[in-house]
Every structure is written in structure tokens, then in C-alpha cells.
Amino acid sequence: MSPHNTDSQPRYNIAPAEKGWILVIQNEHCSVTQLFSSVDSARRAVDQLLEFFPATDAAASGSHQAA
Secondary structure, eight states: OOTTOOTTSOEEEEEEETTEEEEEEEOSSOEEEEEESSHHHHHHHHHHHHTHHHHHHHHHHHHHHHO
């Protein structure tokens, strides 16, 4: 992550779990949690899931403007 990280920029954590590896990606608008069978598969999913967050930010901004 860059040093000028804001709350809307996603951050993630991969942690061992009883039945695999848990990936948590979150920002101020959204949180995604997913269980993977290996740490490598969790790491591969990070980039794909990070692409999801700009869309949620746009949707959140749009709903605030409409209110």
C-alpha cells in the first residue's frame, strides 16, 4: 500500500484458519471475507478482489448524492 493510504483504499489480511486460509479485504464502505484452501490461492485472489472495491466506492458515493 502507498504511504498516503486513505480509509477508502482497501487493505487486506490473510490468516490461517482451521480449514484453510481466510482472506479479509475491507475499506470504509465494504468488507469481503473468503476462505481458501491454500495461502497461494488466497494471494492470487487479492488482485481480483481489489478490483471490486472501486465499484463499491462509486456505488456508495452515488447513493449518498441521491439522498
